[in-house]
């Protein structure tokens with residue numbers, strides 16, 4: 001289908017798909033391909049998904065179904081500061097839902113959305129393996145522990161000051 005002038009995919013992703021096609025059950029590598037693509041581009045676009053489907057010779061509906069089913073795939077660009085609120089059990093029982101509510105109110109966005117200025121996105125995450133520090137929030141690569149809803153404005157100011 002695609003020649004080099006039409007492709008929307010990155011060369012290393014095309015190379016990886018071609019390598020998968022030489023293996024048994026290439027379609028079983030779909031999640032790995034989408035992970036690599038998201039790592040490279042930040043999120044999955046409709047054009048990317050369509051081209052992955054074409055190259056991997058699977059229906060486009062399968063690629064879009066997998067991309068929307070798994071919470072770790074992003075279908076929209078992330079903000080400059082990606083705020084993840086751990087909604088694992090330990091964090092949840094310590095009030096993660098109230099922290100999420102405080103972020104939602106302060107930023108005016110829901111989970112999975114990005115502020116209009118492109119600065120902040122709200123995401124959820126499963127257990128980060130530091131349950132003793134619950135409830136936990138990450139902003140990009142920084143971890144904040146025992147967060148309270150009252151700390152939310154301060155966390156946002158600190159992110160902007162970094």
Ligand code: FES
Nearest residue numbers: 086088091127128
């Ligand atoms: S449940 Fe949040 S870190 Fe484990």
